[in-house]
Amino acid sequence: MTTTFLHLPNEVLVIILGNLYLFSEHLDIYGDKADIFSIRLVCKRLAELGTSLAFKSVKFVQHKEGFQRLLEFSRSSFHKYVRRLVCSCCDYSQHLTTNIRIFTNEFNLTNLKKSIREELFQKYCLGRRFQESLEANDLDITNLASAIHQFKRLRSVEIIQDWSPKWYEKLEDAELNNFAASPTIHRLFEAVASALASSEANIEALTLGTRHRDIPPLLGIFHGLSPKKFRLYETAFRSVKILNLRLSWWEPDHNNINFEGISALIRSSPLEELYLKMSTGAALPRSFLHSLELPCLKILKLTRVPFRKPSDLLQFLYKYSATLKIVEFRDLSLEKGSWVTVFTGMRNNLVLDRCSLRPTFWVGTSFEFGKQYRKPGFSHQMISDFVRRKTDVNPFSQL
Secondary structure, X not given: OOXXXXXXXXXXXXXXXXXXXXXXXXXXXXXXXXXXXXXHOOOHHHHHHHHHHHOOEEEEEOOHHHHHHXXXXXXXXXXXXXXXXXXXXOOOOHHHHOOHHHHHHHOOOOOOOHHXXXXXXXXXXXXXXXXXXXXXXXXXXXXXXXXXXXOOOOOEEEEEEOOOOHHHOOOOHHHHHHXXXXXXXXXXXXXXXXXXXXXXXXOOEEEEOOOOOOOOOOHHHHHHOOHHHHHHHHHHOOOOOEEEEEOOOOOOOHHHOOHHHHHHHHXXXXXXXXXXXXXXXXXXXXXXXXXXXXXXXXXXXXXOOEEOOHHHHHHHHHHOOOOOOEEEEEOOEEOOOOHHHHHHHHHHHOOXXXXXXXXXXXXXXXXXXXXXXXXXXEOHHHHHHHHOOOOOOOHHHHO
C-alpha cells in the first residue's frame, strides 16, 4: 500500500505545515501565509489543521475597511488562534488636503499625469476625512480595545507605518522623515497600549518599526513617548520579554531623539531580550545607557549603534554580567578608542553562551575590524571564541 501525505497522523502534518508558515519561539513569523491558505483548500482535514496556523498572525491597517475586518474577525470563531497582531497606519496631514498644488509639491509628483495626481489627491483626502472622524469620536481607541480584548492568547504586537501608497514613491530617504514623525502613529501606539492595559492579553514581544532598511523608524511614536506615561507602559507591557526598537536610519540627529521617553518604555517591562537598531552618527548619551534598569536581560542585539568610547559600552555590559548570555553586534561604532579594548573587556568580565560579531566595527570614520581582516588566521569567529574564552589565542596580537 502506498503511503501518501494524507496518511500521516495529524501531529506530523501540523509540523510539516508549520515549516510552511512558522510562528517561532521568539514570536516571529516565517514563511508565506498564502501557502497555508492554499493547503486549506485541499480537503476538510487540512482546512481544520491549517486554521490554527493561518490565523496565528493577523494584520490590521487603520482605514475604514481595516477596522471593519478587524472587528468582524474578532467576533468570529477564529479569534482564539491569534498570537501576533500587526498594526499599521498611514499619515494624512491636514495641510496637504488644502489644495492639489500643495499635495503635489510636497510629494514631488509634478512629473505624473494630471489624472494620476488628481486620483492620488482624492484618495489622500478620503483618508484624511476618515482619520478625522476616527479621532473626533475616539473610534480608533474603542474599536481597537473591543478587538484586542477578544485576542486572549495574543503574545506579540508589532506596530508599523504604512508606506505603500503611491504618493510616497518619489520621495528621497531624508524627506520621508517628515512623514515618519507623524503624531498619527503615536496615537495608534497609545490606543494599542490602552487596549492592552485593560485586557487579559499578556504580550511577550513588542516590535516598533519594520526591519526593512529602506523604510524609516516610527519617529512619531518615539517623539511622543513620555516618562509621565510610565504607568500606562508598565501596565500594558507588563509581560513583555522581547523589545525590538528601530530608532534612526538616515543622518540621525540624536539631539532630536527622545531618549528620556524611550528609556521609560524600555524600563517598563521585565525584558529578557533587547534589540536596538540605529544609524551611525552621534554617540548614544551616557545618561541614556545609565538610566536603563534591566535586571532580567539575557540577550542584547545591537545594530549600527554608535558609542562615544569603549568604557560607555563596557560599563553597560558589566551592569548585566550576571544575567547576560547572548550578544549580537552588527556594524557598531566608537567615536574614539579601540574595539580591542571592548572585546578584551568582554572576555574578562562576561560569561556568554553565544557571541556574534559582524561584519564591521568602526572608530570614527574608519573601520577597525571588517572585511580587510577576512584572511587565514583572523576572522570574526576567532574574536568570538576569544571573547567567550573558548581559546587562549589572542587574535589581536597578530595585528
